[in-house]
Amino acid sequence: MNNFQRLMEEEERNAPQPPPLVQNNVAGTLGMFRFIGQIVEMYLPQFSNMLLNMVGGSESEMPQPTDTERRIMPHDEPLGHRRRPSNPNSDNPIKR
Amino acid sequence: MSDVEVINTYLHSQASVCFSLLYSRYSTKVFSKCLTLLKDEALAQDAMQEIFTKIFLNLSRFGGKSKFSTWVYSITYNFCIDFIRKNKKHNNLFSDEMEKTPDVVEEVEDHELLAMEVKQLKKVLDNIPSSDKAILLMKYQEEMSIREIATALDKTESAIKMKIKRAKAKAKIVKNELQNGLLVSTVYLLIQLLQYSFLVDLFTPSSITEMIN
Numbered sequence: 521m522n523n524f525q526r527l528m529e530e531e532e533r534n535a536p537q538p539p540p541l542v543q544n545n546v547a548g549t550l551g552m553f554r555f556i557g558q559i560v561e562m563y564l565p566q567f568s569n570m571l572l573n574m575v576g577g578s579e580s581e582m583p584q585p586t587d588t589e590r591r592i593m594p595h596d597e598p599l600g601h602r603r604r605p606s607n608p609n610s611d612n613p614i615k616r
Numbered sequence: 617m618s619d620v621e622v623i624n625t626y627l628h629s630q631a632s633v634c635f636s637l638l639y640s641r642y643s644t645k646v647f648s649k650c651l652t653l654l655k656d657e658a659l660a661q662d663a664m665q666e667i668f669t670k671i672f673l674n675l676s677r678f679g680g681k682s683k684f685s686t687w688v689y690s691i692t693y694n695f696c697i698d699f700i701r702k703n704k705k706h707n708n709l710f711s712d713e714m715e716k717t718p719d720v721v722e723e724v725e726d727h728e729l730l731a732m733e734v735k736q737l738k739k740v741l742d743n744i745p746s747s748d749k750a751i752l753l754m755k756y757q758e759e760m761s762i763r764e765i766a767t768a769l770d771k772t773e774s775a776i777k778m779k780i781k782r783a784k785a786k787a788k789i790v791k792n793e794l795q796n797g798l799l800v801s802t803v804y805l806l807i808q809l810l811q812y813s814f815l816v817d818l819f820t821p822s823s824i825t826e827m828i829n
Contacts, residue, residue, distance in 0.1 A: 522756060523731075523732055524730075524737065524753065524756040524757040525756075525757055526734050527737055527738055527741075527757070528648070528753075528757050530734060531648050532644060535644070535647060535648040535651055536647075538643050538661065538664055539661065541661075542661055542665050542668070543636075543639055543643070545665050546639070546665055546668045546669050546672065547635065550635070550669070550672050
């Protein structure tokens with residue numbers, strides 16, 4: 521242990537204890553941030569829908585995936601109902 | 617439980633027990649460091665509150681690359697240095713710090729600082745600027761590497777090396793000044809004692825009798 525560390529020990533021994541108010545304040549601040557985060561998480565989707573409705577749109581008007589996109593994203597469909605390519609010789613960009 | 621285990625538990629469950637455990641482990645040390653740098657209990661309490669809020673809000677960013685204590689103390693020193701700098705701007709534009717910094721920085725060996733007595737070291741550290749004090753404490757008290765200090769203070773490693781060099785030079789100047797001051801006051805005291813003893817000899821009953829005769 522060097523002299524700097526001995527000085528640190530001495531200062532820690534002589535320093536007063538921090539008041540419990542500090543711990544309470546920190547806990548309170550963290551709790552407030554947690555509460556705000558929960559509120560945002562709960563209401564953000566509804567808030568975004570509200571904004572959409574105000575602008576004049578609706579969820580049903582959101583663009584639907586095209587046939588090509590559906591083929592590329594087969595995981596969107598239930599298992600056992602995967603689409604096969606209509607023509608094996610079709611111009612599939614993935615197939616070489 | 618180790619610090620890392622407590623942190624992981626806290627991040628998963630936000631359990632207040634984990635918060636209390638981490639707080640109790642580091643509150644005294646953080647408070648002591650704030651008091652050392654800020655030299656005011658009320659300011660140290662405010663700083664401590666801000667520091668712990670920052671620690672717990674950024675706990676997910678602790679990557680575990682260094683010890684948790686190193687990370688905590690980095691935040692502590694960084695906060696205190698920033699606080700002092702902000703206050704300095706308001707208080708005095710012209711300080712005599714530049715007068716103490718020599719144009720050519722003398723290379724001071726580590727053993728010159730490490731050989732000092734604890735009381736002497738405390739006086740020296742109290743008489744150098746807080747930013748220099750902080751960097752010496754990070755280097756010699758927390759035994760942080762140059763890289764860790766550079767990361768903590770968001771500076772380059774070469775800048776940190778130069779800061780440490782300057783801080784050591786200032787500490788040596790203050791140490792010499794304190795020693796010279798002690799020497800001067802000791803000599804003065806000796807002179808006073810000699811004069812007093814001379815006067816005592818002059819006015820002892822036997823000497824007075826001789827004078828009368």
